Amino acid sequence: MNPHVISRLDVNPIIPEYDPDDQQFELKILAEGDSWFSLRGIPTSNLLNTLEFEVKTIVVSCAKPGDTIRKMSQMKKSDGFKTMTSSKLGYEWDAILLSGGGNDIINKARKIIKSASNASSNPETYCNTSVLQDTLDKITNGYEQLVRWRDRTDSICPECPIITHTYDYPTPRNSPSRFFGLKLKGPWLYKALINADVPRDMWIPVTDHLMDRLAETIQDLGDRLTNFNVVNTLGTLDRAELDTTLFSGDWADEIHPNMKGYVKLSEELAALI
Secondary structure, three states: OOOEEEEHHHOOOOOHHHOOOOOOOOEEEEEEEOOOOOOOOOOOOOOHHHOOOOOOEEEEEOOOOOOOHHHHOOOOOOOHHHHHOEOOOOOOOOEEEEEOOHHHHHHOHHHHEOOOOOOOOOHHHHEOHHHHHHHHHHHHHHHHHHHHHHOOOOEOOOOOOEEEEOOOOOOOOOOOOEEOOEEOOOOOHHHHHHHOOOOHHHHHHHHHHHHHHHHHHHHHHHHHOOOEEEEOOOOOOOOOOOOOOOOEOOEOOOOOEOHHHHHHHHHHHHHHO
């Protein structure tokens, strides 16, 4: 069955359906992250709603569309993740889901992707390695900060299992996010590649290189941090066609999966939970 997914702003101990401690819920899960986990973002679909469990589960989401791990790691004391894990206002979660790092790469894409003096088949040639490494280091620092907050002195759930993912391979294409057909934001990678005059046959290799480096960074954290579990979701989704602008493969736009894609990803996460 699908979980009961609510925003952390809707948590209310007086109303059973909005109380994580209500006895009807056998599992209670906290989620923090970006648009893949957010409830009020564009696109409106997300990974949390497509999770399936054998027991009744509540998921409380603190996620925000467009959020980065860097911003999450700089949240104020009253912000979602800190509040929901505090000994005074938080809950003893069975698991914490994190989704982050993708927007950190996307937001820096124009600085990471660069022109090359000569045509090359090596995707690293089209990347500013120092900017990329600095971005990856900040992603690492952000995740480490969230883990420190989970394990802080006044945490109600120290060493609670954290589960995160490695995203997948987006196709750089002229496909911005839309709401009822209206273009909102993006595309992101497509514009960065065009701006850097990267040869078209290198668009996918360069994009894949960035996603591979991000995945390696997140997986390394799984080897070092306590109860930090990484689901390698690379290669789970059917790729979008390069010249498409709307739904293609398992993707709704350039960087967001469609509902079918989220179902595939959620199966991977739910299995580990």
